Amino acid sequence: MSVALFSVAEGVATITFNRPEKYNSFNREMALAVQDFLKECETDTSIRAICLTGAGKAFCAGQDLQEVIDPEGPELSTIVSEHFNPVIEGIRKIEKPVIALVNGVAAGAGANIALACDVVMAKESATFIQAFSKIGLIPDSGGTFFLPRLIGFQRASALMMLGDKVAAPEAQQMGMIYRYFPDEEFAASSGKIVQKLASMPTRGLGLTKRLLNQSFTNDLTTQLAREDLVQTEAGNTFDYKEGVNAFLEKRKPEFKGE
Numbered sequence: 001m002s003v004a005l006f007s008v009a010e011g012v013a014t015i016t017f018n019r020p021e022k023y024n025s026f027n028r029e030m031a032l033a034v035q036d037f038l039k040e041c042e043t044d045t046s047i048r049a050i051c052l053t054g055a056g057k058a059f060c061a062g063q064d065l066q067e068v069i070d071p072e073g074p075e076l077s078t079i080v081s082e083h084f085n086p087v088i089e090g091i092r093k094i095e096k097p098v099i100a101l102v103n104g105v106a107a108g109a110g111a112n113i114a115l116a117c118d119v120v121m122a123k124e125s126a127t128f129i130q131a132f133s134k135i136g137l138i139p140d141s142g143g144t145f146f147l148p149r150l151i152g153f154q155r156a157s158a159l160m161m162l163g164d165k166v167a168a169p170e171a172q173q174m175g176m177i178y179r180y181f182p183d184e185e186f187a188a189s190s191g192k193i194v195q196k197l198a199s200m201p202t203r204g205l206g207l208t209k210r211l212l213n214q215s216f217t218n219d220l221t222t223q224l225a226r227e228d229l230v231q232t233e234a235g236n237t238f239d240y241k242e243g244v245n246a247f248l249e250k251r252k253p254e255f256k257g258e
Helices: 028-043 065-069 076-093 109-115 131-135 143-151 153-162 168-173 183-198 202-215 220-235 238-248
Strands: 004-009 012-017 049-054 098-102 119-123 127-129 165-167 179-181
Touching (some): 012 183, 098 109, 109 143, 143 153, 165 168
């Protein structure tokens, strides 16, 4: 059985963590497979949105600790630098929307993989937990970078130190995720948003993502200059011309992602 699944339909690529008996916890095989799938999503121009989700009841429980304690297994430093960091960097590098569809528990690195995505949607029953402190570790996989920016320093610090479980409705309320939906409505409701993103001007969305990434380190003057430069790039795309023509002609635009 493959530890990660990959499918493409209607411009949407879906990467599914597929170790349901282990709550989709990562081992080396899964990490490398997900990295390969992300690279394919980056280069395949027919793919205009990417979804990450989990098989079974969980989204992802983080690292498989059995691999960590295996005398023949990788060191912690290898797990962070070769397994999780490339996944996080891959999610942020792809200039296309990456959507986390959190179908169950997202714990440890699993939670932080979700939070690195551009849009996070969750089932009402899903939960998020920074589980690292419970075993004496620090939040990796970009947790110390993304979570304070999403919910503020104080809340992020408390959640990381206390390891509190956060239900999806509370996660939405505090700005950790975009939306939650009742479990029975999750597939249909999140699917509509995914399809909308896949039909939008992909280059423009990708350039927006590029600027958001740069905003983490730029000052205002630098960011304004970057907006000026990148807006010109956006203005040279097919989709910009199509969007303007459709507006003037009072019709629905037909974006190509170009």
